[in-house]
Amino acid sequence: MIQVKDISIDNFQGIINLVYEDQEINNKVLENLKLKKVFEGKSGQVFYKTTEDLNYEIFVGLGKFNELEKTDLINAVAKSVKQAEKLNINELGINFIKANGLCTGGITKSIVQGVKLASYKFDKYKGNKEAYNPNVTIVGAPKEKLEKMKLKIEEASNVADGIIVARDLVNEPANVLYPETLAKRAVEIGKDSGFEVEVFDEKQIEDLGMKAFLEVGKGSVHKPRLIVMRYMGNENSDERVGLVGKGLTFDTGGYSLKPSASMDTMKSDMGGAAAVIGTMQALAKNKVSKNVVAVVAACENAISGGSYKPGDIIGSMSGKTIEVLNTDAEGRLTLVDAITYIIEKENVDKVVDVATLTGAVLVALGTEITGVLSNNDEFYEELVVAARRSGEKFWRLPNDKCFKKLYKGDFAELKNTGGRFAGTITAGMFIEEFVQDKPWLHLDIAGTSWTDAANDSTPKGGTGAPVSTLYELVVKHQCKHK
Numbered sequence: 158m159i160q161v162k163d164i165s166i167d168n169f170q171g172i173i174n175l176v177y178e179d180q181e182i183n184n185k186v187l188e189n190l191k192l193k194k195v196f197e198g199k200s201g202q203v204f205y206k207t208t209e210d211l212n213y214e215i216f217v218g219l220g221k222f223n224e225l226e227k228t229d230l231i232n233a234v235a236k237s238v239k240q241a242e243k244l245n246i247n248e249l250g251i252n253f254i255k256a257n258g259l260c261t262g263g264i265t266k267s268i269v270q271g272v273k274l275a276s277y278k279f280d281k282y283k284g285n286k287e288a289y290n291p292n293v294t295i296v297g298a299p300k301e302k303l304e305k306m307k308l309k310i311e312e313a314s315n316v317a318d319g320i321i322v323a324r325d326l327v328n329e330p331a332n333v334l335y336p337e338t339l340a341k342r343a344v345e346i347g348k349d350s351g352f353e354v355e356v357f358d359e360k361q362i363e364d365l366g367m368k369a370f371l372e373v374g375k376g377s378v379h380k381p382r383l384i385v386m387r388y389m390g391n392e393n394s395d396e397r398v399g400l401v402g403k404g405l406t407f408d409t410g411g412y413s414l415k416p417s418a419s420m421d422t423m424k425s426d427m428g429g430a431a432a433v434i435g436t437m438q439a440l441a442k443n444k445v446s447k448n449v450v451a452v453v454a455a456c457e458n459a460i461s462g463g464s465y466k467p468g469d470i471i472g473s474m475s476g477k478t479i480e481v482l483n484t485d486a487e488g489r490l491t492l493v494d495a496i497t498y499i500i501e502k503e504n505v506d507k508v509v510d511v512a513t514l515t516g517a518v519l520v521a522l523g524t525e526i527t528g529v530l531s532n533n534d535e536f537y538e539e540l541v542v543a544a545r546r547s548g549e550k551f552w553r554l555p556n557d558k559c560f561k562k563l564y565k566g567d568f569a570e571l572k573n574t575g576g577r578f579a580g581t582i583t584a585g586m587f588i589e590e591f592v593q594d595k596p597w598l599h600l601d602i603a604g605t606s607w608t609d610a611a612n613d614s615t616p617k618g619g620t621g622a623p624v625s626t627l628y629e630l631v632v633k634h635q636c637k638h639k
């Protein structure tokens with residue numbers, strides 16, 4: 158539990174102090190630590206001591222005031238909570254701080270995320286289940302902000318739970334999580350948090366004419382499901398945002414088989430689906446007054462005598478024909494049908510697709526920046542504002558018309574790969590061919606939705622990206638603060 162109180166000190170078992178390297182010190186203990194170079198407030202530093210009444214004081218460094226980013230703050234809070242866990246502290250206080258460019262709400266949100274994500278583990282298959290769940294109280298915050306902070310804590314807590322849902326879904330292995338069970342999870346989550354979920358089976362997907370989607374899934378014993386989630390938070394508006402998440406519950410590559418080393422994390426190829434489901438939960442729990450439809454075309458890219466093959470020419474819900482040159486470029490085939498569906502059947506005005514789409518985005522941007530393509534500068538600016546508020550990082554790549562020739566088909570209208578060069582762009586622009594001029598954002602999260610390098614707020618596995626940005630993008634707060 159996290160709360161905020163109008164006190165500067167209380168009888169906590171432990172109190173956390175977040176300290177800047179370059180801040181003025183009016184604390185004897187800190188001054189001494191700094192002189193002795195034991196703790197200087199550098200980013201990543203931790204120090205703790207017992208107090209006279211046998212409680213603990215924990216210090217965690219934030220680095221320089223002007224250099225602190227939102228993610229650094231989240232990680233510093235997570236680090237201090239991890240230290241508190243080692244010390245068995247259940248009643249934990251945390252001293253409020255100021256941060257460059259962040260308003261009280263943004264700081265509160267970061268603290269809540271740091272606290273909640275610090276103790277995230279995916280250990281259900283390991284037996285050891287003592288989850289650390291301290292009572293955390295934020296103290297020393299400006300009096301006049303307390304009411305606002307209480308609301309923020311509640312909101313941020315629901316967003317953090319959305320992140321956790323996304324992580325859990327990504328971490329679940331493909332023998333447990335396949336299209337049918339993913340759909341079941343979505344139904345349960347919808348029931349718990351308050352959004353409608355409709356699931357279409359193979360026959361119904363066929364009736365909708367989603368030919369490209371069906372081709373990808375047809376080699377697997379696990380049959381595809383189309384998962385449609387609707388949250389209508391504003392009756393007085395007919396504006397609808399559409400979210401589409403790539404839902405490959407496993408990607409072997411198909412006949413264009415992946416080498417083993419690239420296949421071993423492919424249970425995570427439904428990271429986009431996980432993110433939109435987590436986002437729907439956060440929106441519904443916070444009773445956001447927006448209308449959102451999310452769609453996941455869930456299937457498994459597997460090999461069998463019935464799988465699709467390189468050279469196949471396939472149809473799509475839009476009517477466009479596609480030459481399959483590489484069965485490992487399957488994500489875009491599922492996504493374009495999901496996009497046609499969400500535009501034509503759910504009447505959305507804008508589309509955001511979220512997908513673990515290309516290895517190329519890892520080459521271009523690494524593991525901390527999501528690649529973006531967009532056909533609409535205003536919508537992209539909304540993403541920039543949302544990202545400033547979430548702390549997650551994005552970078553836009555050009556969808557220049559010069560790339561079009563790379564994926565123009567020889568024997569069909571389009572081909573599903575554009576070759577080795579500009580792989581993230583051609584994948585995104587292939588999808589753009591199906592958005593019917595709706596304002597569109599394409600988020601390639603192949604680098605950001607999974608991590609091998611754990612940090613204090615994110616263990617190895619699913620990261621939950623970009624739930625918190627998608628949430629902010631839909632909510633569209635007027636305040637442009639971080």
Ligand code: BES
Pocket residue numbers: 408410426483485486487488513514515516517573574575576580603604
């Ligand atoms: N799911 C993969 C992309 C991926 C790669 C996700 C690494 C996460 C980590 C996608 O389906 C894929 O295989 N893309 C191919 C496209 C290529 C064949 C044009 C790729 O990136 O190699």
Ligand code: MN
Pocket residue numbers: 408410484485486487488
């Ligand atoms: Mn693939």
Ligand code: ZN
Pocket residue numbers: 405408426485487488513514
């Ligand atoms: Zn894939």
